Amino acid sequence: MDATPQPFIPPHPVPRTHVPSRLEVVRTVMRNPIELWGEPSYTRTHILARFLNETTLICNHPELIRHVLVDNQKNFRMARVRQLILRPILRDGLLTAEGETWRRSRKAMAPVFTPRHIKGFANMMKSRADDFLDRYRNRNEQVRDVAVDMTELTYEILAYTLFSDEVVTAGVDFADDVDRLLSTMGRVDPLDLLKAPEWLPRLQRVRGRATLAKFRKVVRDTMDARRAKRHESPDAVKNDFLTLLLDAEGPDGLTADEIEDNLITFIGAGHETTARALGWTLYLLANAPHERALVEEEIAQVLADGPPPVEWLEKMPKTRAAFEEAMRLYPPAPSINRMAVEDETITLKDGTRIDIEAGTTVLVMPWVLHRHRLYWDNPNAFMPARFWPENRDRIDRFQYLPFGVGPRICIGATFALQEAVIALALMLNEFRFEPTPGLAPWPVQRLTVQAQNGLPMRITRR
Template sequence: MDKRPDPFEPPAPAMRARLLTRLEVIRTVLRNPLELWGEPSYTLPWIETKFFNQRTLIVNDPDLIRYILVENASNYEMSQVRRLILRPILRDGLLTAEGEVWKRSRKAMAPVFTPRHAHGFAAQMLAKTEEYATRYEEPARDGGVVNIATDMTELTFEVLSETLFSGQIATETEGFADSVDQLLHRMGRVDPMDIMLAPTWVPRLTRIGGRKVMARFYGIVYDTMDRRRTLMKTEPESVPRDFLTLLLELEGPGGLSTEEIADNILTFIGAGHETTARALAWTFYCVANAPHVRQAMEDEIDTVLAEGAEPVEWLERMPNVRAAFEEAMRLYPPAPSINRAAIEDDQWTSKSGETVVIPKGISVLVMPWTLHRHTLYWDRPRAFMPERFLPGNREKLHRFQYLPFGAGPRICIGATFALQEAVIALAVLMKRYRFDRTPETNPWPIQRLTTQPRGGLPLRVTAR
């Protein structure tokens, strides 16, 4: 007889039972777009709706998602509203570039993020995480409280800096997490003017104050580029063969422009580590509320580390750790929406014979937030149940019902990097410490480019 407790259901907005007025939509978008979605978004395979005269097709059917993102991806471009939100931050970075600019950038970065190359970062990831773990020694002695959301932003930035930039980003780690929060809070939120597709010259009041943060980040980027260029000229034999060098070697005619390189560096410095950081924080929170899951993870970590396994092996040898992280990404997908628009008229027919007409110009919205909580595709969709992703179960999942890293040509280039980093971070920290909720631990998910815990995520840390 299974005596495990009922699975933990972490906080999330309930399905809305009624349509919102235009004013309510604006207010909800300003407050938290995750609270926008009604019951049909969580229960139907697809829905056509209209936001401010913009027709939108909300897609949840995994086969239709595959058609749009993979089989006929050339007919779908980034939607206008997505460009209005992201381009002011990331410009021509990999997440926002289109056409030939995107192709050049993707081709330039692909060698760094092959699984084989990503696995080569494991030792650096381990060293940085072990170094970071010492910061918890003092609070762990007396059960101090830490903000795991801020801490994971700092840790993943340090890992990113060491692996992709050889520790040579022109900034100090201290205060960096706050700067990222300011950037995403000021610049990464949906403005009502975006929803109404207002021209870019119309002021976005929600982003007032964001320009200073943007200027600081671009200052970091150009200082980093200048330092590396100087090193490449004066001491070419000591230049590290990392992500930064690779990009700068492609600078010039036929390659990447200086601006494109800067935009891609900003994309990785300002956002590339942020998704992993948020997912790690949510994982620690969910595990703190699921003692039987934590026990299974700790037993697995202790066994694998006692056997002396190299960190590059941990991703495959720690299925319970990986499953907990993947389940946290299901419940709190770091990138909660994928926005496309149809370039030409299209249509798709389901296995049951239903035809979905997709007219030219319609906005197509694939939302991991609702897809991952959809009643048609998940048992107890609001519950934290990592066993879904254990070997023997994960093979039963449709490839396109779970999209933490997107899919198709624009799938996250750093997926293997992120999974490996996350398992190493969880293993190192959970080997030494336990993280438990406090009376003040009452997170609420909000969408600010990534899925963030409003007010942070305080957890009590103690030594194991």
């Protein structure tokens, strides 16, 4: 008798079986874009179609994805709709900048995100995560919204490691304000889909302007405070991410506005992807006791052996695999949008020829790709063993894109993985997370894949 239980299949939209009307498309994209995709998106290697009066290419074939995002990425710039959503928030931050502006920012930040530098953050991550758990230690049992808690945890780790705890956040309720910002300004507006002029106000985003202004003030105050400290007590200034960006200011580096834009990118959104993935990981493990037991056993063994936290990522492959499987099922960034600059023809190795006209919207959708039936066995099931070391070679580099790929791959990917494993190890070694009655969170796409109405979970001491 097989003692391994059937894998847990978490909530997800059922693919459409009919072509939606124009009105249905608009309503669905406004409400929750990941509910739009139909059966062909999960079964075909690519789809070339007219979509809202423009040609759209949906890329699922790993070879095609590599061409668009790596081999000929210069012919595919950021799609207009994506920029209409993100640029009002991030302006020329790393996620939205293009061309020379993007290259300057990436070069300025690269030293902080080298493997050696990231390993240097491990003890700080452990210290801050351990401090965070004090809020769980004062009761034997409690119900908390884990989605909110993970937002606060990842922000506190980011503030400590990259900003030396010197982010000026007076008057900011961080988790609530991030949620308000993403639920207003981080949504597709009907005017975007209809290609209305940019000067026409998007009503949804008007509601988020006050929150965005609050975040912008946080960034400016933080920059001013650090500049003043550098002037008054230069020896007391830490050589952190904030210092690095301020040092890059100048005619051959970044402008003051670009520094502000990159700080708002990291403070307002940089931790958000890790927070969502951590919340989903805890939810998935809570509903898969067999998988949770494997992770808990691994964590207990490693912590008993006593290696420093910098070694946990390597020594806890099952913990890392659970986190990576959560990012497969609920990818933090569910869509990658590009637009073809010039006409071109792509011929795949199997002889398939794809003609792409200039102006074509090109979609690489991790949400669809990570659940595609051609590339994954039992694609809707939570099965962390896919990512165990002995199985990783079966996963094509271009069928799993939690951090993107190519020149614009997330600069903080290794930072996020290390942070996640350290946080999960501390949380799961000491506490048990259980679903509350009726908890079946619905995934909703904003900028990230969020759990509608949060993730209220019961937390007990182990």
